Amino acid sequence: MTPAREGTAREMFDLDGRVAIVTGASSGLGASAARTLASLGARVAVVARRQDRLAALAREIDGIAVACDLSDPERVGSVVPAVVEGLGPPEILVNAAGSMFTEERAESEPLDAVRRTLDLNLVAPFLLAQAVFPHMRAVGRGAIVNVSSISGRVGIPGIPQASYAASKAGLSGLTAELAVQWARHSIRVNTVAPGFFRSEITGPLYESERAAEYLRRNTPLPKEGSADDIVGAIVWLAGDAGSYVTGQTIVVDGGWTAR
Ligand SMILES: NC(=O)c1ccc[n+]([C@@H]2O[C@H](COP(=O)([O-])OP(=O)(O)OC[C@H]3O[C@@H](n4cnc5c(N)ncnc54)[C@H](OP(=O)(O)O)[C@@H]3O)[C@@H](O)[C@H]2O)c1
Incomplete structure (x- = not known):
């Protein structure tokens, strides 16, 4: 790569x-996304x-911590004003929080x-x-990256997750609609759909040798996925x-x- 092109490539990710x-x-x-965005110069909320973990990470990356239970729609509204006050208007939103609340088969999932x-x-x-939205519109640009899952696209035999799959598929529909509505403001909206990688949510799965073998057998690339394998797509978007x-x-x- 010539020096000029190298400069351009760096700027693309700056x-x-x-x-x-x-x-x-x-x-x-x-956490991986927050560290990587900060390493590229972003000021990250x-x-x-878990406030203790957020405070430690915020110190590490020179950002701010905003504690919120996002499963309570009444509380979600406190997040963006706290960010605007602490750092200024947001230009990037990465929606990575997510969880599963039942392992029941679809016919028995509690309401x-x-x-x-x-x-959530x-x-x-x-x-x-x-x-x-109003902050990105005022700045004149913005990027929203949602994190869904392959289970929003395909059924996963043996690991029941109907409401989780529905929520993740819903993110893709939301993404396309917001993208079209907000394109005129240069606000881009995309979703990254990861396959399996080891984390707190999937820890028990990887601890079972049978399940780990199932994941290996169904993943063509020979290495086990990690958060760092997913974060590149988030940074790109x-x-x-x-x-x-x-x-x-x-x-x-x-x-x-x-496959
Ligand atoms: N691991 C996988 O194989 C996999 C595959 C496909 C998609 N995903 C998706 O990837 C995203 C990240 O998951 P991960 O695997 O990195 O799992 P993780 O380590 O369990 O992280 C989940 C994050 O969500 C936060 N969270 C959970 N409930 C919350 C709530 N009520 N309010 C606010 N924050 C909440 C957790 O923080 P607190 O507990 O501190 O609130 C934690 O920071 C999720 O959206 C997940 O669905 C994961």
Whole structure:
């Protein structure tokens, strides 16, 4: 690569001074995304429930911590004003917080678990997108990256997750619609759909040798996925390197859905 092109490539990923909000940043993919965005120059607000972890990460990356239970729609509204006050108007929103609330088969999922799943995985990202919208419109640009899952695209035999899958598929529909509505303001909205990687949410799965073997057998690429394997797609979509991409769901799954 010539020096001139190298400079251009670096600029494409440079986030110098941009304010970013990363939810689910107290562990796993969200923490990895927050660290990576900060390393590219973004000023990052980290959001989740565990305040001690958020405070430590905020110190490490020179950002701010905003504690919030995102499964409560009444509380989600406190996040963006706290970020605006602490760092300024957000230009990047990464919705990585997510969880599963039941392992029941679809026919037995309790309504409460269905509602909690949708509130955290789908309603909170929507509310946060609504809250950042006026700030991104005022700045004249913005990038929203939602984190869904391959289970929003394909059924996963043997690991029941109907409401989780519905919430993640909902993110892709939301993504396409927001992308079209907000394109005129140069606000891009995309979704990254990871395959399996080791984290707190999947820890028990990887501890079972039988389940780990199932994951290996169904993943064409020979290495086990990690949060760091997913974060590149988030960074690409958050910055200028992804400046002509909007409304898309990008699958990052080691080939799981390519079979
Ligand atoms: N691991 C996988 O194989 C996989 C595959 C596909 C998609 N995903 C998706 O990737 C994203 C990141 O997951 P991960 O694997 O990195 O899991 P993780 O390590 O368990 O991280 C989940 C994050 O969400 C936060 N969170 C959970 N409930 C919350 C609530 N009520 N309010 C605010 N924050 C909450 C957690 O923080 P607190 O507990 O501190 O609140 C944590 O920071 C999720 O959306 C998940 O669905 C993961």
